[in-house]
Amino acid sequence: DAGITQSPRHKVTETGTPVTLRCHQTENHRYMYWYRQDPGHGLRLIHYSYGVKDTDKGEVSDGYSVSRSKTEDFLLTLESATSSQTSVYFCAISEPQVGQETQYFGPGTRLLVL
Amino acid sequence: GDSVTQMEGPVTLSEEAFLTINCTYTATGYPSLFWYVQYPGEGLQLLLKATKADDKGSNKGFEATYRKETTSFHLEKGSVQVSDSAVYFCALSPQLDSNYQLIWGAGTKLIIKP
Numbered sequence: 183d184a185g186i187t188q189s190p191r192h193k194v195t196e197t198g199t200p201v202t203l204r205c206h207q208t209e210n211h212r213y214m215y216w217y218r219q220d221p222g223h224g225l226r227l228i229h230y231s232y233g234v235k236d237t238d239k240g241e242v243s244d245g246y247s248v249s250r251s252k253t254e255d256f257l258l259t260l261e262s263a264t265s266s267q268t269s270v271y272f273c274a275i276s277e278p279q280v281g282q283e284t285q286y287f288g289p290g291t292r293l294l295v296l
Numbered sequence: 297g298d299s300v301t302q303m304e305g306p307v308t309l310s311e312e313a314f315l316t317i318n319c320t321y322t323a324t325g326y327p328s329l330f331w332y333v334q335y336p337g338e339g340l341q342l343l344l345k346a347t348k349a350d351d352k353g354s355n356k357g358f359e360a361t362y363r364k365e366t367t368s369f370h371l372e373k374g375s376v377q378v379s380d381s382a383v384y385f386c387a388l389s390p391q392l393d394s395n396y397q398l399i400w401g402a403g404t405k406l407i408i409k410p
Binding site for chain 1: 328330338339340341342345385389396397398400401402403
């Protein structure tokens with residue numbers, strides 16, 4: 183199994199508070215991704231990173247920011263959490279080449295915003 | 297743009313039944329195609345993949361063949377078990393530069409009854 187951990191695994195917070203989720207990898211993969219998973223929406227990409235300090239937006243980036251200061255860590259921050267951000271958040275990593283685009287997923291973080 | 301369409305679930309089968317989960321795609325060129333599986337409470341994991349037309353991916357008794365002429369990558373298994381109950385996601389990686397993002401289907405929930 184790819185060495186990917188996410189912390190915390192569960193979090194309950196209140197509307198308006200900042201929240202930071204951490205993804206840590208031990209595989210030295212260049213690419214890292216944050217997704218959210220909601221019933222009826224499948225997986226949606228929030229942000230991704232293609233190297234240290236190199237990040238870009240996905241399809242649902244509003245209300246989220248990311249940072250990657252080290253290869254192994256990719257942080258997702260909700261600056262001011264809202265109830266619509268209640269979701270399960272997954273981190274994924276890859277070291278892609280054409281024909282080798284497999285992404286490996288972490289165990290997820292379940293976030294409840296009250 | 298590129299897209300993936302999966303059959304809606306849930307799909308409910310009895311143990312030892314034959315399984316087909318349909319997946320069709322829209323993409324330019326020759327994308328790589330993937331099936332991922334998500335067991336309850338876990339992250340996604342790669343089930344199988346195919347990187348060129350007529351390739352067959354297989355794993356754990358599951359198979360899928362990359363059909364360019366019908367733009368399909370249907371998942372099949374000859375005899376399902378209760379332990380196969382999960383959500384199955386079809387995905388593609390576009391051939392052209394997409395910064396290695398995957399395009400995801402909505403997922404199909406599979407329920408196997410003993």
